[in-house]
Amino acid sequence: MKKYFKTSGLAVLAAAAFLTACDPEIDAPEISKGDADFTRYVAIGNSLTAGFGDGGLYRESQLNSFPNILAGQFKLAGGGEFTQPLFSEDQKNGSGYLKLTGFTAGGSPIITRIPADAERPNTPALPGGKALTKYTDPVNNLGVPGMSVKGSATPLFGAINPYFERLLEPNEVGTKSYQQVIGESNPTFFTCWLGNIDVLTYATSGGVASPANPFSGITDQPTFNAVYNSMITNLVKNGAKGVVATIPNVTLIPFFTTVTVPLVRAAANNAPLYITTDTGVREADSNDLILLTTQAAIGRPDNVGGNTIPHGFHPANALTDAEVLDKAEVGEIKDATIAFNNIIISAANANNLAIFDVNAFFQSIQPVDGKAVLVVNTVNYTPAFISGNLFSLDGVHLTPRGYALVANEFIKVINTKYNAKIPTVNVNAYNAVLFP
Amino acid sequence: MKRKLLTFLGCALLSGMVQAGGFQVNLQGQKQIGMGHTGTGLALDEASVFFNPGAMSHLRQNGFQLGASAIISKIAYLETAPGNTTAKSDNPTGTPFAAYGVFGKEESNLRFGLGVYTPFGSSVKWGEEWIGRYGLNELSLQAIFIQPTVSYKIGDKIGIGAGVVYSTGGVNLQRSIPVQDQQGNDGHAELDGNASGWGYNAGIYFKPSDKFSVGLTYRSKVEMKVDDGDATFRVASSLASRFPNTSFEATLPLPSNITLGLGFMPSEDLTIAVDVQRVNWSAYDKLRFDYGAAVNGSTFTESARNYEDVFIYRLGAEYKVTDAFALRAGGYYDNTPVQEGYLTPETPDANAIGISGGLGYAISENFQIDASFLYISKEERTDLSNLSGGIGGTYKTNVYIPGLAVSYKF
Known part of the structure; x- marks a missing residue:
């Protein structure tokens, strides 16, 4: 009897080994960098590049920035380390951010602000907001919330914008422009999604430019053209490859389309x-x-x-x-957006860079007959506020899920342009809007 | 012994089964499994209750048998390119069973039979973490057929038979809902209900000579209806009123089958069988759940399935090494009913090859043990799943099914 058990035990083990050995396997797809070199990836841009979301920049939103997601995938194809100016764990709320805390009886969202914990004490506020904890070590993610093409050209901007100021050494504040920072960044590969702010500040202020703030109007086209083109020339000077992204029209984002x-x-x-x-x-x-x-x-x-x-x-x-934003102002913004996007696209074409046409992408995912067009693994994505899964609680910036989808679009563009085989990410691993 | 038997049956009832061509389970008799699940054109044993009620009247002895199989299935998944996220299902081991009894007076042409078996079922578990969790966490489907059967022998060469089928079973479907709470946890939906339905099984058997036999069996469609299932939702509390716990109704069609089987007996020791089965899967055109109250603003969910009718081709043989000892082998080719664009994680189906082997040993004149082993390899299949609301990607399934039956003749 004992012997019987022993033999059957062995048989079970042998059977188990056989079954494991015969597990179904699907060959993993090949990964390659193609003609691109991701050794040093640098991200140029504004809040969308910094990882801003829910009306703030905070540690978790930074960790879910699209450049950080991209860099993670680039690493699979020889990409190097990617450093971001992260707020520390102790100051993880960063600039403060919005949180959904409930719904009114009528179904309107109740949104509450989580206070900042990365403001610098005993430091006078800058025109663009309170000064934030410095991060002056070299970074790969140069995304600066509020950075415009116009603002990037002037050293003054470091003394105005707290997100740029925090990246600068004290002696550089007011003396070094964002363009100079870009010029020293030496990428082998870059993403550049800049220009939104050149219309967005004006748009989110209801089309009212403040006489005290030279950066609050729509940037004039000659300035945009000159600065943008010199920036791209600067970026590619050492043979870097990269992707530029266009500006989505304001009529495509829920900040302007929710309260109709x-x-x-x-x-x-x-x-x-x-x-x-x-x-x-x-x-x-x-x-x-x-x-x-x-x-x-x-x-x-x-x-x-x-x-x-x-x-x-x-x-x-x-x-x-x-x-x-009355319809005349909507028209002004539309015209400017078209003009800026044309400048972006010609600069990219002139330098043989990949283009992610974000404007076309957001246009393509507008619901048709109330039905979502973008459906990923049975989840619907639309530009609808809160329910659309794409936009965060500020109605302008994306959720981590939205940034992951954008990162995947960047990857597709890169794969096509540079014959690369970079895998996209599982967007379901990223959060959308969190409900109480 | 009786208690053990009941426990065994209980376990069998509770656990699910895996699909083989849609969610049909081809495991209805251990001898037949060993022979590529042929048997429609043979009068092998009590399993004729299922395979061909017409052949039942040609069985020489009264007897009953109890058999069960253990389905060990593994499914690998790879996301649609350029994604490369992978997943592996963690399916519970299914234990479908088949119990048959056949009785009749020796001098009578009439025989009575009862079959309790599990011709349809599915058990798939992907879990709550995988990339397709908003499509499916896990699904278990069960249908147990209870079939009292009568068979009549007309002369020496022909047998006809028919049985009424009462089907009882259930469905349990769980998926994640894409709304997250403050901790990032997904919502969760569970649909659970008992189902039942009616149908029939009829067959004719013809054996013109000692060397040849033929059979034809028709098994009707059975509509499994869930009348008052429980739909249970777990979501962030601010959304609870949009996802009320409620009842649901659903109908799952188990398709009709028509099978033509041939038997060749070139010598006393050797039996060769060929079956061709048509499964009328086109009855399964959609999966629809109607809720007792609006769930997230809608009183129903519906997704297209649009299965197509398929053929299954089977070949099997039995060789009697001695009077007491038999060896069996067989195989089959099973076309998938799932059309392009309609693949789902609940049934990531593909054309499949089944290869089986078996042995039988008569311990005494009355007692016999039969064992089988069936290996199913489904083709690796890539699909966008854009028409079924499924999870696009590449799926590959392997299944291992050992089985055992005891039978007693008197």
Whole structure:
């Protein structure tokens, strides 16, 4: 009997070994860098490159920046280390960020700000915000929230923008421009997604440029053209290859498309809505874009000359110019976006660089008949605020999942242009909007 | 012994099975499994209740048998290029069983039979971490057929038979919902319900000579209906009202089959069998769940399946080494009913080859033990799964199925 058990035990072991040996296997696809060299990858850009999301830059959002995701994949094809100016674990909330904490009875999201913990004490605030903890070691991710093509050319910007200031040595602040930083970055491969801010600051301010802030209007095209082209020339001077990305139009992002005139009117018994434009007060129509941040102010019972008038619903208490991007301003921005994108694309073509046309990409994923066009592993992705999985709580920047999808689009463009075989990432490994 | 038997049966009922061509399970008799699951044109043993009720009347003795198989299946997955994420399923070992009894007076042309067997089922577990988790975490489907059967022998050469099928079983489907809580945990949906349905099995058997026999069997479609299943959701609390726990209804068609089988007996010791089976999978056109209350704004979910009818070709042989000892071997080619664009992680099906072997040993005049081993290799298959709401990629499945049966004749 004992012997029987022993033999059967061995048989079971042998069977187990046989079964494991015969596990189904699928050959792993080949990985190659093609004609590109990822030894030193440098990312140039603004908040979208820095990993900004949920209205802030914080450690987790930085870790999920698209350049960091890309660098992880580049490493599979000989890519080198990729350093980011991370906020430390102790200051992981960075600049502070937005969190979804609930929904109102009407179903509107309740969004709360987590306070910053990386502000520098005893340091005067910069024009662009409070100074943040320095990170002056060399970095590969040069993404600077708020960095525009126009701002990149002037050394003054380091004394204005806290995200740029934190990357500079004290003696460089106000004396070294972003373009100089780029010039010293010596990439073998780069991504450059710059230019959004040259229209976006104006757009998110409802088309109101501040006379005190020379960077708050739409950048003029000759300046954009000159700076952008000299930047690309500078980047490729040592034979670097790279990808440039275009600017998505503002009508494609939820900050401008969530609170629509028809929706607001429908919620107010179809009462007419009034807005302030450069040419005076008029009734709003569906081509005027109300900013996401204006939502709370609509219908606010203001006292106007002794009468209570809900904000926006009477010419005497129209939505302000800064609360709405009226259709004329939408047109200005559209024109500028087209012009800038043309400059970006010709600069890329002139230097034989890959192009990720983000504008076309976002255009292609607009839902058709209310149905999502971009479906990845059964998950729908649309530009809808909160429910669309792509955009974070600020309505402008992406969720980690959104950045992973963008990283994958970069990879596809790189693979095509440089005959590379870089695998894309599993986007389901990244978070979308987190619900309470 | 009785208690053990019950425990065994209980386990069998609780655990799932794996698919073989859609989710049909081709494991209905240990002798037949050893012979490439042929047997429609033979009057081998009590499993004729399933294989061909017409052949039942040609069995020479009364008897019953109890058999079971252990399905050990592994599925490998590779994401659609240029992605390279991989996954491996962790399917629970399925234990489908088949129990048959056949009785009749020696002088009578009439025989009565009862079969309890598991012709359909599936058990796939990918887990809650893999890339396709929003499509499927795990699925188990079971259908147990209970078939009382009558068979009548017309003269020496012909037998006809038919049985009513009552099918009982259940479905359990779990998937992740793409809404995350503050810790990043996905939502989770579980659909669980009992199902039942009715059908029939009829066959005719003709044996013109000692050297040749032929059989034809038709098994009807069985609509497995879930009437009051439980739909249970776990999501971030702020979304709970959008995902209320509710009931659901669903219908899963188990397709009709028609099988033509031939038997050749060139000598006393050798039996060769060929079966051609058509499985009318086109009955499975969609998978739809209707909910008792709106779930995330919709009262139903539906995804297209559009299976197509397929043929399965089988070949098998038995050689009697001695009167007591038999060796068997066989194989089959199973076409997949899943069309291009419709592959799903619940049934990552592909054309398959099955190779089997078996042996039988008569311990006494009454007692016999039969064992089989079946290896199924499905072709590696790459599909976009863009028409079924599935998870696109490359799938490769291997299955190992040892089985054992005891039978008693009197």
